[in-house]
Amino acid sequence: MKIYADNAATTKMSKKAIEAMLPYLEEYYGNPSSLYSIGQEAKEALEKARAIVAKTIHADPKEIYFTSGGSEADNQAIRSAAAIGKKNGKMHIISDAIEHHAVLHTLKKLEEEGFEVTYLPANENGIVRTEDVENAIREDTCLVTIMYANNEIGTIQPIEEIGRICREKKVLFHTDAVQVVGHLPIDVEAQNIDMLSASAHKFHGPKGTGFLYVKKGIRLTNLIEGGAQERGKRAGTENVAGIVAMAAALEEEAAAIPEHTKKLSALRDKLIAGLKEIPHSALNGDAEKRLPSNVNFCFEGIEGESLLLLLDDKGISASSGSACTSGSLDPSHVLLAIGRVHDVAHGSLRLSLGDDATEEEVDYMIDAVKEVVAYLRGFSPIWRDLTEGKREFIL
Numbered sequence: 001m002k003i004y005a006d007n008a009a010t011t012k013m014s015k016k017a018i019e020a021m022l023p024y025l026e027e028y029y030g031n032p033s034s035l036y037s038i039g040q041e042a043k044e045a046l047e048k049a050r051a052i053v054a055k056t057i058h059a060d061p062k063e064i065y066f067t068s069g070g071s072e073a074d075n076q077a078i079r080s081a082a083a084i085g086k087k088n089g090k091m092h093i094i095s096d097a098i099e100h101h102a103v104l105h106t107l108k109k110l111e112e113e114g115f116e117v118t119y120l121p122a123n124e125n126g127i128v129r130t131e132d133v134e135n136a137i138r139e140d141t142c143l144v145t146i147m148y149a150n151n152e153i154g155t156i157q158p159i160e161e162i163g164r165i166c167r168e169k170k171v172l173f174h175t176d177a178v179q180v181v182g183h184l185p186i187d188v189e190a191q192n193i194d195m196l197s198a199s200a201h202k203f204h205g206p207k208g209t210g211f212l213y214v215k216k217g218i219r220l221t222n223l224i225e226g227g228a229q230e231r232g233k234r235a236g237t238e239n240v241a242g243i244v245a246m247a248a249a250l251e252e253e254a255a256a257i258p259e260h261t262k263k264l265s266a267l268r269d270k271l272i273a274g275l276k277e278i279p280h281s282a283l284n285g286d287a288e289k290r291l292p293s294n295v296n297f298c299f300e301g302i303e304g305e306s307l308l309l310l311l312d313d314k315g316i317s318a319s320s321g322s323a324c325t326s327g328s329l330d331p332s333h334v335l336l337a338i339g340r341v342h343d344v345a346h347g348s349l350r351l352s353l354g355d356d357a358t359e360e361e362v363d364y365m366i367d368a369v370k371e372v373v374a375y376l377r378g379f380s381p382i383w384r385d386l387t388e389g390k391r392e393f394i395l
Contacts, residue, residue, distance in 0.1 A: 002315045003361050007202075007293060008151055008179060008352035009319055013245070014204035020248035021206065024241035032238055033229065042240045049247035053211055056254040057196065058187040065212045065220070065230050066243050070178035071102040072223065073197035073212035076234075077174045078106045078145055080214075080221040081195070082115060084172070085142020094136045094144045096120040096128045097337040100151055100176055104333075107145075125286035126155035126338050134165045141171050148177040148196075149184075152334045152350060153285030154294025156184075163192025172218065178202055178210075179291060182253035183260070188213055200246035203253045204355075209242035253355075260355050264292035267353055267362050271295050274366030278373055280386075280395045284335060284348065293353040298340060300395045301383030302347040302376040310372045311349075316365060319350045343382065344394050 004012070024045060030038035032046050047061070054061040067073045078093075085091055095107055097119045107117045120132045128146055137144070144166050149156045159175055166173035174195040177186065181196075182203025188196060195218065199210040214220055226235030253260075268290075272283055275297050284296040299307070304320030311318050320332075331345035340348075351365060377383040385391040 001364050004317045005351040006317050006319050007354045010201045011204045014249050016252050017205050017245040017249035021241045021245035024244050045244050046240055049243045052247040052251050056250050058189055059213050063213055065234055067210045067212050068208055069210035070197045070199035073210050074102040074176055075106050076223050077195040081143035081172045082110050083221040090140040090142040091115045092138055092140045093117045098122050098150055098334045099147055103176055122338055124339050126150055126153045128157055130158050130161045133162050137169045143172045145174040148175045148180040149291050151179050153296045154290040155285040156289045160191040167192045182250050203249055205246035205249035206242045209239055209246045261292045264353050267357050268295055271362045278370055280393055282395045295351045297349050298344045299347045299373050300344055301380050301386055304346055304348050306376055307349055314368045320348050
């Protein structure tokens with residue numbers, strides 16, 4: 001059996017997105033900045049896509065800027081807020097310790113430029129407390145940036161309440177919603193969101209395409225200089241085919257949110273219950289306030305990299321919270337931030353379900369993970385020490 005269970009990393013393009021994309025690669029290929037008809041046809045498609053994207057998050061089309069993805073959108077949102085703050089003598093930013101690196105690395109750069117950043121802790125379930133946000137806001141705070149849902153452990157933050165606090169304190173609020181757009185209902189006005197980042201390939205659109213929502217009245221700082229595209233705030237000929245495909249994918253996904261949420265939440269909970277049967281294992285993230293598709297576990301006494309490779313042999317594509325798979329020996333900063341010790345954090349597994357997931361696949365994954373964990377523990381010196389009492393169990 002072949003199972004793709006890494007949808008938090010990327011999703012397969014939907015048929016609707018591919019079908020929407022093809023005409024703008026083959027027939028309507030004009031430059032949307034051109035005045036002749038083939039260019040204006042592309043321009044019309046671009047603006048239609050902008051309206052569709054805006055509608056799904058209850059925004060105005062003029063508040064949507066197309067980008068290359070979530071990382072660019074994060075960078076532009078944060079740097080824009082920082083520029084506004086610096087102009088007004090406010091150089092303090094609030095974030096948290098479990099953000100995506102697109103946010104954390106941008107903030108680090110700003111610290112090198114003289115900004116002060118407060119990194120709020122998350123509790124053991126990965127939730128940032130609203131009272132911590134409120135208490136951290138100062139007279140010189142120019143931005144609060146808290147992700148909507150964590151990409152590793154799936155925890156959903158109290159975004160609306162954080163946004164309300166920021167609105168009352170007159171501080172800009174940005175959220176990285178890459179894991180949420182297309183998967184949970186979003187209303188940027190009702191949720192008090194000033195800026196929001198999204199990426200198409202997380203909701204069955206193409207890679208290399210995303211968008212940034214910016215509330216009217218907020219002045220963006222350009223990351224890319226050149227032409228007058230995106231109302232002068234993002235130079236470069238627009239990826240019309242990718243943008244049209246993104247809008248098609250998002251429209252389809254947004255319409256199916258109630259159906260997918262019900263189905264995936266049930267499969268997620270079944271998968272969690274099955275993996276909890278493995279001795280000395282633990283769910284990472286909140287059991288209830290989490291994405292419908294996300295399951296993240298730690299298994300004591302094993303390494304995540306070996307777990308992934310053996311699961312791949314069984315036809316399961318998954319990912320680990322451990323960054324060792326990307327060339328680092330350090331475990332996930334998210335798992336460390338919620339209190340997992342290094343040895344435990346190294347033995348992590350993320351399974352993120354797709355819209356087409358089935359009970360049969362969940363049963364297969366439970367059995368496969370149980371088998372692989374038992375196999376790896378069979379020759380693990382750490383597990384031997386634990387079972388012989390030379391080391392104490394943590395989980």
